[in-house]
Amino acid sequence: MDVLAASVAGIEQVRVRLDLEKASMSGIVRLTGILSFGAFMMLTVGCQNQTEQTGQGKVAVVVSTLNNPWFVVLGETAKNRSEANGYAATIFDSQNDTAKEASHFENVIAGGYRAILFNPTDADGSILNAKKAQDAGIPVFCMDREINSTEVTTAQILSDNYSGCVTLGQHFVKVLEEKGRYVEILGLVGDNNTWNRSEGFHSVVDRYPDLKMVAQQSGEFDRAKAMEVMDSLLQSTPDIDAVFCGNDAMAMGAYQALVSAGKEEEVRVFGFDGAADVIISIAEGKIEATMMQFPKRMAEIAADWADRYLNGERDFPSKMPVAVELVTARNVDEYVPYGKEGD
Amino acid sequence: MIDGQVRLKQELIRFQSIIALLLMVVAMSFLSDNFLTTANGWNILRQISVNLCLSIGMTLVILTGGIDLSVGAVLAISGAFAAGLLKNGIAFSEADLLIQFSVSGAILAGLLMGLFLGWFNGLMITRFRIPPFVATLGMFSIARGLTMLWTKGFPITGLGETFAIIGTGNYLGIPMPVWISAALVTVFVVVTRKTRFGRYVYALGGSERASLLSGLNVDRIKVAVYTICGGLSAVGGLLVTSRLDSAQPNAGLGYELDSIAAVVIGGTSLSGGRGSILGTLLGCLIIGVLNNGLILLDVSPFWQQVVKGLVILTAVAIDKMSKKLQ
Numbered sequence: 001m002d003v004l005a006a007s008v009a010g011i012e013q014v015r016v017r018l019d020l021e022k023a024s025m026s027g028i029v030r031l032t033g034i035l036s037f038g039a040f041m042m043l044t045v046g047c048q049n050q051t052e053q054t055g056q057g058k059v060a061v062v063v064s065t066l067n068n069p070w071f072v073v074l075g076e077t078a079k080n081r082s083e084a085n086g087y088a089a090t091i092f093d094s095q096n097d098t099a100k101e102a103s104h105f106e107n108v109i110a111g112g113y114r115a116i117l118f119n120p121t122d123a124d125g126s127i128l129n130a131k132k133a134q135d136a137g138i139p140v141f142c143m144d145r146e147i148n149s150t151e152v153t154t155a156q157i158l159s160d161n162y163s164g165c166v167t168l169g170q171h172f173v174k175v176l177e178e179k180g181r182y183v184e185i186l187g188l189v190g191d192n193n194t195w196n197r198s199e200g201f202h203s204v205v206d207r208y209p210d211l212k213m214v215a216q217q218s219g220e221f222d223r224a225k226a227m228e229v230m231d232s233l234l235q236s237t238p239d240i241d242a243v244f245c246g247n248d249a250m251a252m253g254a255y256q257a258l259v260s261a262g263k264e265e266e267v268r269v270f271g272f273d274g275a276a277d278v279i280i281s282i283a284e285g286k287i288e289a290t291m292m293q294f295p296k297r298m299a300e301i302a303a304d305w306a307d308r309y310l311n312g313e314r315d316f317p318s319k320m321p322v323a324v325e326l327v328t329a330r331n332v333d334e335y336v337p338y339g340k341e342g343d
Numbered sequence: 344m345i346d347g348q349v350r351l352k353q354e355l356i357r358f359q360s361i362i363a364l365l366l367m368v369v370a371m372s373f374l375s376d377n378f379l380t381t382a383n384g385w386n387i388l389r390q391i392s393v394n395l396c397l398s399i400g401m402t403l404v405i406l407t408g409g410i411d412l413s414v415g416a417v418l419a420i421s422g423a424f425a426a427g428l429l430k431n432g433i434a435f436s437e438a439d440l441l442i443q444f445s446v447s448g449a450i451l452a453g454l455l456m457g458l459f460l461g462w463f464n465g466l467m468i469t470r471f472r473i474p475p476f477v478a479t480l481g482m483f484s485i486a487r488g489l490t491m492l493w494t495k496g497f498p499i500t501g502l503g504e505t506f507a508i509i510g511t512g513n514y515l516g517i518p519m520p521v522w523i524s525a526a527l528v529t530v531f532v533v534v535t536r537k538t539r540f541g542r543y544v545y546a547l548g549g550s551e552r553a554s555l556l557s558g559l560n561v562d563r564i565k566v567a568v569y570t571i572c573g574g575l576s577a578v579g580g581l582l583v584t585s586r587l588d589s590a591q592p593n594a595g596l597g598y599e600l601d602s603i604a605a606v607v608i609g610g611t612s613l614s615g616g617r618g619s620i621l622g623t624l625l626g627c628l629i630i631g632v633l634n635n636g637l638i639l640l641d642v643s644p645f646w647q648q649v650v651k652g653l654v655i656l657t658a659v660a661i662d663k664m665s666k667k668l669q
Contacts, residue, residue: 066491066496067496067592067593067596068496068592068593069496069497069498069592072495072496072497186644189644189645214641215638215641216641217638217641217644218644222591222593222596223498223587223589223591224583224586224587224591224594227586227587228390228634229638231386231389231390232383232386232390232634232635232638232639233638233639235377235378235380235382235383235386235635235639236375236377236638236639236640236641249498249591252587252589253587256586256587256588260511276497277498277500277589
């Protein structure tokens, strides 16, 4: 009996691995077609044999992008949890493009999926997509990012970027003892999370006149870009006390620039996300603080609620905020990358 | 005689870029006290080194009348490939075998990956007659997908101090990336001006039909050019990875546009046959000075993009007008 269970678990793992490969291969499959029709057929057939149904039907995980490890964790957790709940689950990558997201929704609706775990690309642009699913009778559960209509979603499980940055701002003020010069490195300037974070931070910090922002530049949520920006900023404003970065990748980039300039001891770096590198760097005393968002927690709640919905439950809160927690050297040992110890 | 005229034109075009660059440097040094310092000078040179690697390859490709849209994606997979081999090696679980890589082995593997993907581009373009735009667009997606497969979407970090030298080290007080890109510029200036291969590249871009009729092995030259471009993208990938001590799954996003911009600002004609590596160096410097200067002046990130676009348009417009006058 145990042997049987073990081998079933083994098969389950193999299938999970193959499905992961499938998700990231979709881009390749598309273009190989241009180059060689034969290879296209082989790859397509190779990918298709994954979609055999299990007893409970299929769940779609539509993620805004897989170009950032944070969203990879969100998507994979949602998928794994759904599979643990007895569904076949597939990840769709919208590549930060609301139009691609729309065609994913069309395919999901046509493909007979029973629920959608949704990480939208755009708070307004994604409303129509969710509405299409709702009209087709498929429940939509938002993860991490919200859309500006609770009528088209069954529930939204959200990370509160604004109030997270309010907390971070309060800690920032405390660490700097209410005075000093700092720079802010923003995320992508066209992304609403960039501004939610920035505004939350400034709602606190701007009340202290002795805390002066000497520059505000965009690092596009990217490590290399943030390092370049920080390199240049250290030329124009060498005497600063702190850097606030809109995500953890940029915090790592800024830290690297400070190391090359020999200023890593004097300048405190603040990030946002709870990414692996930064959790380790906080433990090593390199980065001052970050805000832990809980992608695994949010994805698991969404997957479980979808399961409960499909088993007849209808009573879900339309919005459910998942708290974002401050991580500093003081409490860093309670945390692991993308979550808490024992999550 | 005709050759002399062509050369004169090229010199004039190069002169224009120098004037534009000088004007920018003078303007920036008036606007910001921190611009014209030695530290900031090295800073700019270090920042343009990656774009310079890509742009040298792009110049050769554009000189033949082609285009390579895959440079940023090839940069990403080459850097990630080297980083993954260095960090984890390759495991063959069936044979219970783990192959570990030394720093130089990993670097070599990264370079070979770039050269191979470039060669594949060349093969598609020559053997299957796929237009360069489409062939390299295909490679763009393939290399991006391979990077995601290889990294599983997570950065590969913690690559050790030896590997960090090529991106962060100094030799004689000059940053390593500057040495590397300067060496590449020197080599390819000589290659384009003094070798038979260089003359063939220009000839091919001037008129492919004429080159074919005069007995040049057009296909072999093209394959060589795309292979070199892939290899130079890999050098860029190794530099980025080493500087960040991390191979990012989305490294080099949009770099193909930066390098095309540098080549065009440097006076190389998109229709091929006319342009130079030194022009491209100036193009990279102009973009580098602009990026750096706009940040030093704390210009709003919204405006920075507009200004960059205007500079590209102005550079090309002046280039066109001056040719009309001649």
